Amino acid sequence: MRRSVSVSSGTVSSQTGMFGFMMVLYLSLRGLSRTTAEGGKVLSARRENSGTGGNRRPVLDKSPPLHGIIEHRKELSARRDPAVLPAPRTGSEKRQPMNKLTSHERLTRIFRGEEIDRPALKLWGASPDVGWQLHEAYGPVSALAAEMTDLFAGAGGYGLNPMFGSDGGTKVDHWKTETGDPLWLHCHTRIHTPKGDVEMVRRGSQIREPGYDMEHYVKDEEDIEKLLSIPYTSPEGMKKESYDEAAAHVGNRGIAMIDLPHAAYFVHQMMGSETLAYLSVDARELVDELISVYAKRIYDHVKRILETGVEHPIFGWCGPELFLPPLLSPRDFDDFVGKYDKPICDLIHEHGGYVWVHSHGQVRHFIERFIEMGVDVINPLEPEWMSNGDVDLDEVVGTFGGRIGLEGNIEIQEILQSSKERIAGLIDACVEAGWKSGRLILCPSAGYMEYPRPTEQYIENLLFYLRYGYEAVEKCRK
Structure with missing residues (x-):
């Protein structure tokens, strides 16, 4: 049975009210009552500035007052029973000063869980070269970011389409x-x-x-069978030089990272949120088979890259966010993400590499799963006062210490819309909480150059984030 979804003005809705009601009832009876059309929330969270369509706007009035952010975190921390929690690493006030690290050394140590001189500062999307700009107004931001931040450079030449390969x-x-x-x-x-x-x-x-x-x-089970029938040819000719060139180009200013496709995310792209929710119940074995086929192809792709002899490579991917509540359940996350991502993480670690994962949404209760999976750095840890986040960074550090690198915690909506005073308070709170883990990368929750018509306020706030963020992380060195 085909179930269609109509899209109008950038919003996804069921074709009739009764259809939407029946969908919720249908999934509720199977213990997946949270798997509703609301699952589109994570997907639409990055459409806030889309101009036409995408009428969602960040809900900023849920946040605590600026002067109470740090106090709020301390209050939550004080309520925890220290007898049952791992002790966090000491804060900067008790650290012994160490020599200034290069950006490359700092980021590498964060992935390894080794001591650093201060938190890293990142502007997602910044590169060693100013290069192409989505809008000319981004030029000064790109130039300042290339100068002041700890850079993540893409290592090209390793692309993979899990559907076709090189066929x-x-x-x-x-x-x-x-x-x-x-x-x-x-x-x-x-x-x-x-x-x-x-x-x-x-x-x-x-x-x-x-x-x-x-x-x-x-649109239905038959279409999954059609995708599974597509011939696939493994790509050949992985070149070590591609990674080495990217690493040499960024040099001491940062690290090179190999972007990978994500099996579960790729399957979501094939069917969308609503159909995935239905088929995860109606045709669970078929969905699992499709994910497993793509995961095996990605695993083999990573293995070929590692066999070229690249030294301590960093791999990164996006996608687990689409298999979290409210769209899908913790069981679905384990079955469709954890089961297939962990072997890839293990393979990377066996060859001396590291793993970076991006997952929007409410990840607080999945951090332990990410650690067990083998993730070295998790991004973007959206704060609890935002409608799409649930992370209290002080609580997370108190619970997990330095077991995983923490990147993010500054919502891009704040930089889009908030005052400089508020942004300064958010940066201070993030650095104070995250520095105690010894593995903090201060970073916004999305790429900075994703808005075709940036406002003057947004550009000014980006520049402020860079300058004030640099001051904040540098203070940790003292």
């Missing part, structure tokens, strides 16, 4: 149709598989706004 024999058609709005086009893709065609439609912006998936490849 070029599958016929794929692409075409575009008008939408009636000159700013948007419908971009169609049809894949001719051995078991029949699958098709997706994406609404694409003509002015670099975020796009929207209007129709996904997978």
